[in-house]
Amino acid sequence: MKTGKGTAGDTKARILDATERLFIEVGYEGTSLRQVTSRAIVNLAAVNYHFRSKDIMMQAVLGRRLDPLNTRRLALLDACEARWPGAQIRCEHVMGALFVPALQMAREPEVGGPSFLRLLGRVYSDTSPFIQSYLLSHYAPVFGRFSDAFARALPEIPPQELGWRLNFALKALAGVLAGDELGNLLPAFTQGKALSDAHVLAQLSAMVVAALKAPVPASQQLCALQDVFQIGETQHAEEHAGQAALSALAAEQAQRADTLSVAVRKTRRAARNEGATRAAVTSMAVRGAREHPIVFPSNPLDDWMRTRSRT
Structure with missing residues (x-):
């Protein structure tokens, strides 16, 4: 049967072995305490008990x-x-x-x-x-x-x-x-x-x-590489200028599209306003006609017939 000390030693060794394997696979930044506990089959409390932090644990590994x-x-x-x-x-x-x-x-x-x-x-x-x-x-x-x-x-x-x-x-x-x-x-x-x-x-x-x-590199080697660098810088400048021209063209087209869109919205808004005005005028005329009905002059023959029926 293992003693408590032996068990603690085995746990510490498992943690170190798991940390070492993870460090080899993914490096220091990629190694997390959660991965260590999963690989070593221990809980986080055991890691904290033996090492207190990731840095201390990694120092022990190295x-x-x-x-x-x-x-x-x-x-x-x-x-x-x-x-x-x-x-x-x-x-x-x-x-x-x-x-x-x-x-x-x-x-x-x-x-x-x-x-x-x-x-x-x-x-x-x-x-x-x-x-x-x-x-x-x-x-x-x-x-x-x-x-x-x-x-x-x-x-x-x-x-x-x-x-x-x-x-x-x-x-x-x-x-x-x-x-x-x-x-x-x-x-x-x-x-x-x-x-x-x-x-x-x-x-x-x-x-x-x-x-x-x-x-140490001779002057001829240095000059040759400087020539290549100069060619590369020229190509880079030309590529950068081309990209800048394309970006400017795209910006101009976008601005034109925005201007056209604004004009279309204004035209549509004016059309809607004009239609609303016409509808309002028509509505007022209809309401006026309903409120003031047209009264036609009376017919003399009708008046005589009504008077005769009363007598």
Whole structure:
């Protein structure tokens, strides 16, 4: 028989598991407490008892996965820097320290399991202010350590340039590893052969490292893109002018229709008023005729006959 403590622990774990699955599926904004209670088969009181709010619950979900991940990452980076000190470290070494622990945890059900990479991809791609703030406040030292290591491995890239390249490249790699399409991509990478995680990561990171090492755009590339932008702006201006002309024509036609409608209403109103006046005059004449009947002069022969009958 389970004790009360064990039961409470099971309830909390079910809530965290349900929240994690929902977060992977619909992100932070799409995850609601009502959905969590339905998925975890608990009531709202249990959620409030263990976490008090959605934000606290989400922090617990992220913390139980990302804290062990970053601990492993830093330990592996320390080992790599000790083995390849200073400028000896390569970009691939730093990339491995960043992603090898994630691949390891994806094969360990007790600390993540198969859905762990999908969770990681959602964390990197979720744009909600809460997730972004949480990552910056909790893992800024980790990001700083890896940024410094990449800078030593890529001294030829200016720091500002390297910063946004890392942000783009690492999110792209995390998105591929976390996506369902990875199962479709692997056969193309492996050509039907069974390859290790190292081989898969090498295939993917090769493209990322190439992007990080790409030379700064030359003047010819910049001029070519500026020409395309100029063509696009011209087309946009012409399209905007055409739409403005159509809108003006439609407004003019609408105004004409309103003017015509007003004129028609005035004509109809005048006709109704004239008809009402004529009807009133006719009615008055009829009433006058009824009130003052016409009296014809008497006939002398009739008067004589009436007088004779009385005598």
